[in-house]
Amino acid sequence: MEESLFETKIGSKLHYYKRGSGPIMIVAPPAWGLSSLYLQEGLVPLEQSFTLIYLEFRANGKSTRPNASEMTCWHLADDIEYLRQELQLETIPVLLGHSGGGTIALWYAIRYPDKVDRLVLLNHRLDGFDDGESLKKSIIEKKKDPKMHAPLKAWTSSWHDLSDEKFASVIRLFLPVYFWNPDASVQSKELNGLQTVPLWNYQLLRGNDQKDQHQEQELGKVSAKTFMIFCQADPVCTPTQGIATQEGIAGSKLVIYEQCGHFPWIEKGEETFRDITEFCNL
Incomplete structure (x- = not known):
């Protein structure tokens, strides 16, 4: 594994990891504080066929923290462009984003349509999309399982005044909510071992201070070949968002897995x- 820190043209620094061999696949994690380590743990099988570049967005890992006004998913797409330039790629062969990282990857494909060939979105959040009804239905379904009661209580508690360490502990408590089978949550050592998560990042990107731009009306600008995976038991990035995205991106492909939550590789x-590799090799 290689680890690098480079300076962008605006003087900020960005951090990334390089693993695997084969065509380059840039991996975009959420920028609200998890870092890319859980994806480095989970996406290892892809490293047999691709060189995975795991980007740590601004304010994550060793990357520079920006002004709060530049901590939006729209702005964060520029970090992918800085990385493309650093790697001296004419275009990005494959750009993969998970969850909020998929939101950023989608903004990149919207803003820089001629710079990405293939776009893979795993349970992405569609910026500015109202998915409240699907969320309510998901919570009602999860309440039927007694194992979900304590995680749901932690998930719906207030996080606004927590320390970074306490915020991490709450995430560990509500992690089962993100799975179809709550017992499967223990399979990620990285997620279960979180010790500190920057609440500053979360408040700007997912909390009350978030400033969503609306992606839905911009989807027609995407020219990359696009493949999406969504999961029926994901309470935060529901298939409704995938369906809306597919309707907006011409020729895009969407699959929805049953009995699966927010982390389909688990x-x-x-x-x-199989599905990602087949799409990338078409």
């Missing part, structure tokens, strides 16, 4: 890696 690993 609960549907065989299908996830």
Whole structure:
């Protein structure tokens, strides 16, 4: 594994990891504080066929913290462009984003349509999309499982005044909510071992201070070949958002896994890696 820190043209610094061999696949994690380590743990099978570049967005890992006004998913797409330039790529062969990282990757494909060939979105959040009804239905369904009661209580608690360490502990408590089978949550050592998560990042990107731009009306600008995976038991990035995205991107492909939550490579690993690899090799 290689680890690098480079300076962008605006003087900020960005951090990334390089693993695997084959065509380059840039991996975009959420920028609200998890870093890319859980993806480095989970996406190892892809490293047999691709060189994965795991980007740490601004204010994550060793990357520079920006002004709060520049901590939006729209702005964060520029970090992918800085990385493309650093790697001296004419275009990005494959850009993969998970969850909020998918939101950023999608903004990149909207803003820089001629700079990405293939776009892979795993349970992405569609910026500015109202998915409240699907969220309510998901919570009602999860309440039927007694194992979900304590995680749901932690998930719906207030996080606004927590320390970074306490915020991490709350995430560990509500992690099962993100799975179809709550027992599957223990399979990620990285997520279960979180010790500190910057609340500053979360408040700007997902909390009350977030400033969403609306992606739905911009989707027609995407020219990259696009493939999406969504999961029926994901309470935050529901399939409704995938359906809306597919309707907006001409020729895009969407698959929805049953009995699977927010981390498809954990609960549907065989299908996830097969489908991504087949799409990238078309």
